[in-house]
Amino acid sequence: MTSPSPETIAALKSALGPGGWTEDPAEIAPWLTEWRNRWTGHTPIMLTPRSTDEVARAVGLCSEQGVAIIPQGGNTGLVGGQVPYGEVLLSTRKLRAVRDVTPLDDAMTLEAGVTLLEAQQHAAAAGRLFPLSLAAEGSATIGGVISTNAGGTAVLRYGMMRDLVLGIEAVMPDGQVFNGLKRLRKDNTGYDLKQLLIGAEGTLGVITAATLKLFPVMRSRATAMVGLETPHSAIELLARAKAETGGGVEAFELMKRIGMEFVLKHIPDTREPLESTPPWYVLIELVSGEPGAAEAGMERILAAAFEEGLIIDAAIAQNETQRAAFWKVREEQSAAQRPEGGGWKHDVSVPVSRIADFLDEATTAVERFHPGARVSAFGHVGDGNMHYDVLCPPGGDLKAFLARWMEGSEVVHDIVATYNGSISAEHGLGRLKTDEARRYKSSLEIETMAAIRRAIDPQRIMNPAVLF
Ligand SMILES: Cc1cc2nc3c(=O)[nH]c(=O)nc-3n(C[C@H](O)[C@H](O)[C@H](O)COP(=O)(O)OP(=O)(O)OC[C@H]3O[C@@H](n4cnc5c(N)ncnc54)[C@H](O)[C@@H]3O)c2cc1C
Numbered sequence: 023m024t025s026p027s028p029e030t031i032a033a034l035k036s037a038l039g040p041g042g043w044t045e046d047p048a049e050i051a052p053w054l055t056e057w058r059n060r061w062t063g064h065t066p067i068m069l070t071p072r073s074t075d076e077v078a079r080a081v082g083l084c085s086e087q088g089v090a091i092i093p094q095g096g097n098t099g100l101v102g103g104q105v106p107y108g109e110v111l112l113s114t115r116k117l118r119a120v121r122d123v124t125p126l127d128d129a130m131t132l133e134a135g136v137t138l139l140e141a142q143q144h145a146a147a148a149g150r151l152f153p154l155s156l157a158a159e160g161s162a163t164i165g166g167v168i169s170t171n172a173g174g175t176a177v178l179r180y181g182m183m184r185d186l187v188l189g190i191e192a193v194m195p196d197g198q199v200f201n202g203l204k205r206l207r208k209d210n211t212g213y214d215l216k217q218l219l220i221g222a223e224g225t226l227g228v229i230t231a232a233t234l235k236l237f238p239v240m241r242s243r244a245t246a247m248v249g250l251e252t253p254h255s256a257i258e259l260l261a262r263a264k265a266e267t268g269g270g271v272e273a274f275e276l277m278k279r280i281g282m283e284f285v286l287k288h289i290p291d292t293r294e295p296l297e298s299t300p301p302w303y304v305l306i307e308l309v310s311g312e313p314g315a316a317e318a319g320m321e322r323i324l325a326a327a328f329e330e331g332l333i334i335d336a337a338i339a340q341n342e343t344q345r346a347a348f349w350k351v352r353e354e355q356s357a358a359q360r361p362e363g364g365g366w367k368h369d370v371s372v373p374v375s376r377i378a379d380f381l382d383e384a385t386t387a388v389e390r391f392h393p394g395a396r397v398s399a400f401g402h403v404g405d406g407n408m409h410y411d412v413l414c415p416p417g418g419d420l421k422a423f424l425a426r427w428m429e430g431s432e433v434v435h436d437i438v439a440t441y442n443g444s445i446s447a448e449h450g451l452g453r454l455k456t457d458e459a460r461r462y463k464s465s466l467e468i469e470t471m472a473a474i475r476r477a478i479d480p481q482r483i484m485n486p487a488v489l490f
Contacts, residue, residue: 082197101452134165249300274404
């Protein structure tokens with residue numbers, strides 16, 4: 023990797039002008055460490071362009087000099103792909119414009135630095151829904167969620183980010199602007215460049231704006247917390263809820279009791295969501311276009327499941343405060359692990375029908391590999407995606423435990439592979455998993471990805487340490 027020379031830095035400063043860059047270590051510092059404190063990088067300069075034209079000038083200059091660039095949005099990525107190690111850091115956070123909102127097309131075009139939460143708010147102001155939702159939505163940006171093909175809690179009904187993008191504008195690695203901001207639902211004109219850029223983790227260019235799909239606002243919504251004996255019951259309940267509502271299940275999130283205990287112990291303003299303390303919980307959200315239908319459907323589904331012994335407890339949120347409390351214990355699952363000393367993190371997916379078997383098998387293997395290790399599995403079980411985290415035994419040697427992360431991950435990921443699953447369901451590969459993915463991807467896949475990258479970025483200046 024070529025770091026920028028003093029001349030290149032001077033040229034970048036003059037191209038972007040005052041306000042378009044900073045070298046102030048205090049200003050840059052918060053953008054060098056990622057959320058879990060696993061990586062702390064360094065950069066000689068952070069660029070903060072305010073327009074696509076400024077991004078194009080900066081990337082063009084870096085391309086001329088063969089200087090590497092790391093694009094960064096909200097710095098909430100969980101695999102370290104946004105952290106620079108000597109590269110130029112290009113922050114998109116000042117690309118803030120709402121270019122258009124067109125309700126008749128069910129579409130809106132936002133610049134890359136708009137946060138996910140703001141995107142949802144812009145859609146709501148136009149009487150529409152932008153459905154992507156995740157716990158980091160107050161900071162994660164549109165450019166970031168596209169570049170990681172983020173998932174979140176509503177994938178079951180609306181799909182991942184890849185399904186929610188109609189068009190993209192991006193600055194390619196040579197500084198040219200790709201203007202693909204279309205509002206079309208149909209466009210069969212050969213390879214789809216925007217789909218290549220989605221999930222590319224900043225390796226094929228800098229996304230500067232995107233046209234996103236909007237949806238009708240649902241007329242009814244019901245949220246429930248359910249207690250179960252096993253994840254096998256959860257999968258049976260999911261199938262019933264999907265069939266009963268005709269596709270009205272928006273979220274179906276599984277949590278283990280130990281994760282609930284961490285939340286109750288470490289996160290202020292949280293309380294037991296149920297009267298009992300079951301081994302597993304599911305947070306279900308149903309929606310419908312018909313007023314009252316989601317609530318009625320939830321009551322019917324849970325009453326039948328309770329009668330048949332499929333579930334052992336349930337509470338339906340009676341108001342927005344209760345709904346928010348249910349979501350809080352789900353969204354804080356990850357943060358609540360920190361005071362317990364952190365652990366080996368996994369973001370895996372297997373076919374939905376196999377997730378309970380996977381959980382049984384992986385937990386047996388982990389307990390054999392590291393006796394006493396605590397498994398705190400939670401996540402988007404409705405789409406087969408679990409955050410399968412393994413924590414140090416209480417009072418154990420945390421440093422020694424964390425040193426076994428990669429070895430422990432191999433145990434978990436080898437089992438994922440036998441289920442024809444994925445070792446990164448929604449977070450991407452980044453710095454964390456690029457090397458490990460070589461174990462599980464075919465050489466055909468790896469070589470094809472590398473060839474595409476060479477064609478688009480022959481100097482490999484875009485996020486060089488990430489992907490193949
Ligand atoms: C508490 C918490 C909960 C989370 N929950 C979920 C979840 O449920 N589902 C999920 O999928 N993810 C989740 N994440 C991960 C994270 O929020 C997503 O990966 C998000 O998409 C990252 O957006 P960002 O703007 O912060 O991107 P960054 O972290 O800044 O960057 C992520 C990657 O995208 C690249 N990139 C960023 N912007 C651009 C751009 N404009 N052009 C080109 N490349 C770019 C970077 O180089 C990097 O490789 C969670 C994270 C946290 C901290």
